[in-house]
Amino acid sequence: MWELIRSNKRKTWLLFIGMGMLLLATGYILGEAYLPQGGGFTGLFLALMIWAFWSLIGYFKGDSMLLALSRAKEVSHNIHPQLFNVVEEMKIAANLPVLPKIYIIAEDAPNAFATGRKPEKSAIAVTAGLLNQLNRTELQGVIAHEMSHILNRDILYMTYAGIMLGSIVLISEVFLRSLWFSGSSSRRFSSRRSDKGGGGAIAMVAIVLAILAPILSRIFYFTISRKREYLADASAARLSRYPEGLASALEKISSTRLSFSRANSITAPMFIINPLKKQRSSLTGLFSTHPPVQERIKILQNMSRGVNFVNYQSAYQMVTGKGIMPASGLKDSETRPIRKPTGEVSEPASSPIKKRELGDLMRVMNGFVFLICLCGLKLKLPSGFKQSSITCPRCKRSIRTPLAEMAALSGVAAAGSLSARKKRKAMQDAPVTESQKKPETIPYQRRSSGWETMNCTCGNPIQLSPALLETTIHCNQCGRGIKIRRS
Amino acid sequence: MGLVLLVFLGIIVVAIMWIVGIYNSLVRLRNQVKNAWSQIDVQLKRRHDLIPNLIETAKGYMKHERETLQNLTEARSRAMGADSIGEKIKAEGQLSEAMGKFFVVVENYPDLKASQNFLALQEELSTTENRIAYSRQGYNDQVLFLNNKIQMFPSSIIAGMFHFKEEEFFEIEDIKEKEVPQVDFS
Numbered sequence: 001m002w003e004l005i006r007s008n009k010r011k012t013w014l015l016f017i018g019m020g021m022l023l024l025a026t027g028y029i030l031g032e033a034y035l036p037q038g039g040g041f042t043g044l045f046l047a048l049m050i051w052a053f054w055s056l057i058g059y060f061k062g063d064s065m066l067l068a069l070s071r072a073k074e075v076s077h078n079i080h081p082q083l084f085n086v087v088e089e090m091k092i093a094a095n096l097p098v099l100p101k102i103y104i105i106a107e108d109a110p111n112a113f114a115t116g117r118k119p120e121k122s123a124i125a126v127t128a129g130l131l132n133q134l135n136r137t138e139l140q141g142v143i144a145h146e147m148s149h150i151l152n153r154d155i156l157y158m159t160y161a162g163i164m165l166g167s168i169v170l171i172s173e174v175f176l177r178s179l180w181f182s183g184s185s186s187r188r189f190s191s192r193r194s195d196k197g198g199g200g201a202i203a204m205v206a207i208v209l210a211i212l213a214p215i216l217s218r219i220f221y222f223t224i225s226r227k228r229e230y231l232a233d234a235s236a237a238r239l240s241r242y243p244e245g246l247a248s249a250l251e252k253i254s255s256t257r258l259s260f261s262r263a264n265s266i267t268a269p270m271f272i273i274n275p276l277k278k279q280r281s282s283l284t285g286l287f288s289t290h291p292p293v294q295e296r297i298k299i300l301q302n303m304s305r306g307v308n309f310v311n312y313q314s315a316y317q318m319v320t321g322k323g324i325m326p327a328s329g330l331k332d333s334e335t336r337p338i339r340k341p342t343g344e345v346s347e348p349a350s351s352p353i354k355k356r357e358l359g360d361l362m363r364v365m366n367g368f369v370f371l372i373c374l375c376g377l378k379l380k381l382p383s384g385f386k387q388s389s390i391t392c393p394r395c396k397r398s399i400r401t402p403l404a405e406m407a408a409l410s411g412v413a414a415a416g417s418l419s420a421r422k423k424r425k426a427m428q429d430a431p432v433t434e435s436q437k438k439p440e441t442i443p444y445q446r447r448s449s450g451w452e453t454m455n456c457t458c459g460n461p462i463q464l465s466p467a468l469l470e471t472t473i474h475c476n477q478c479g480r481g482i483k484i485r486r487s
Numbered sequence: 488m489g490l491v492l493l494v495f496l497g498i499i500v501v502a503i504m505w506i507v508g509i510y511n512s513l514v515r516l517r518n519q520v521k522n523a524w525s526q527i528d529v530q531l532k533r534r535h536d537l538i539p540n541l542i543e544t545a546k547g548y549m550k551h552e553r554e555t556l557q558n559l560t561e562a563r564s565r566a567m568g569a570d571s572i573g574e575k576i577k578a579e580g581q582l583s584e585a586m587g588k589f590f591v592v593v594e595n596y597p598d599l600k601a602s603q604n605f606l607a608l609q610e611e612l613s614t615t616e617n618r619i620a621y622s623r624q625g626y627n628d629q630v631l632f633l634n635n636k637i638q639m640f641p642s643s644i645i646a647g648m649f650h651f652k653e654e655e656f657f658e659i660e661d662i663k664e665k666e667v668p669q670v671d672f673s
Binding site: 085089095 | 618624
């Protein structure tokens with residue numbers, strides 16, 4: 001396994017150095033064309049500066065930027081226990097030192113990505129639509145794929161390669177536009193031709209390079225990306241021991257008509273399936289970030305004998321006629337049998353139950369509180385709900401809302417006039433200093449004997465199980481004790 | 488004469504370094520096996536903690552299945568009381584079997600199967616079973632590395648000298664048990 005990662009690293013470095021050379025060459029020649037005396041080195045220097053600056057930002061802030069761009073929200077265990085459990089299982093299988101942070105994106109389109117410059121600081125983000133459409137084994141396949149990206153250090157390479165691509169595109173764009181817009185440029189070039197013979201030739205080379213370099217680097221970038229996807233599929237099959245799970249997940253994800261709106265061409269390779277375009281003909285294959293989904297599915301389905309890398313290699317050969325695994329991966333001779341299928345069936349995503357579940361998941365993420373009335377009706381209150389009681393629309397019972405109760409207790413009721421978001425923030429900030437002095441206990445009266453969600457005074461939603469036996473639980477965010485009275 | 492002595496000393500130093508190297512790698516492997524076992528132990532404890540909850544939930548629905556629940560409780564306490572790794576493997580196998588029987592019986596109680604609480608417990612149990620399965624694989628890999636080192640030629644001498652013992656694999660013995668860990672009825 002480690003041997004494979006190392007060889008994977010070597011090959012990536014080659015492509016990587018190729019891109020770096022291209023970046024430096026572009027910087028040098030464009031600089032030379034712009035300013036013949038020593039301009040080459042200025043260009044080289046500028047290219048390096050842009051690259052270094054972005055790399056630093058990418059290294060330290062890349063993950064949080066990507067998560068913020070896709071509006072991912074970090075969630076706690078009680079919001080989606082199954083997702084947490086599946087990630088934990090894969091963490092054990094991958095022998096990762098810490099559990100990656102888990103994010104959910106409130107989007108209908110099923111997709112997922114992993115981020116983080118090293119396994120200790122990694123995060124996995126999935127869309128709500130993914131959770132809604134896939135069953136447990138399929139979700140496991142997707143998480144195994146993302147975990148493989150973390151394990152193989154793919155994210156760091158893709159971030160750096162993306163930054164190089166971005167720098168090359170930027171430099172070429174600036175150069176071409178400056179030619180286009182400044183009327184004096186043609187005169188500059190012609191005058192240069194008179195004092196220095198090679199000036200015109202350099203200008204020509206520069207223009208050609210400015211057009212070709214972005215294309216070339218895109219090909220480099222997407223070549224790395226596609227290779228990484230295959231390797232992540234292979235590792236995912238090996239980790240989960242169930243290639244069929246990932247195959248059927250890919251099938252479901254690719255057949256969806258919903259599109260993921262918060263992605264762009266640089267972040268696209270991070271996702272499990274290209275979020276931007278439908279797969280097109282093989283002519284554009286050079287420029288696609290992901291291998292054709294049908295091919296990925298076929299390879300995974302052809303792994304009938306086992307799930308180690310050798311099995312993936314032979315399945316790959318069967319489908320494409322070529323090889324993908326580096327030689328070191330083929331030393332993986334230990335047989336790894338495929339797990340038995342669990343015979344799970346899942347409701348189609350279009351069913352009303354699934355749609356309601358999806359809505360509820362998004363609401364819980366946004367701090368909604370669910371109250372279950374004694375008549376069985378589920379009331380969904382937004383986090384900014386201020387009234388202390390609400391009338392059940394079905395049975396006309398008056399129900400006290402926990403939010404008002406909590407707000408009155410912690411004395412942040414004054415913040416009630418603020419917007420919901422500010423209020424949540426105030427709730428999060430205020431009690432922390434209080435609880436440092438003494439861990440207080442707050443009372444909570446249960447509304448029903450079924451499942452219900454309550455909000456702690458710090459704003460953390462807590463799911464109460466009907467079988468909860470303890471009378472005091474602790475909020476896992478602020479550590480406050482919550483004393484529960486049964487209904 | 489001095490040269491011969493030097494060469495002789497050199498050979499001894501190299502031999503000692505070689506022995507120390509093999510000894511250290513054996514110790515490292517043994518520690519890795521221990522660490523891998525503790526990973527399994529965490530998950531086994533998790534399973535033991537979940538079973539009382541499961542019985543508590545099922546009690547209300549399964550009035551006529553006292554024997555099944557009794558068996559499960561007993562298998563759990565036996566598993567918790569086991570000391571050595573060999574004993575534990577056996578007791579956990581029996582616990583898995585008791586759980587398998589329990590889940591077969593559950594099929595007759597659609598109300599229980601549909602209850603929110605039971606569904607949540609089922610998710611926790613199936614993840615625990617999966618975690619045990621994945622950490623068991625990790626443990627068996629480490630045991631294989633250690634046992635190979637102990638059995639193969641030059642290191643087998645050193646292993647014998649310092650009394651390194653081969654460890655047991657954590658295998659599921661029975662075919663019936665093999666089917667048990669899947670508690671997915673959804």
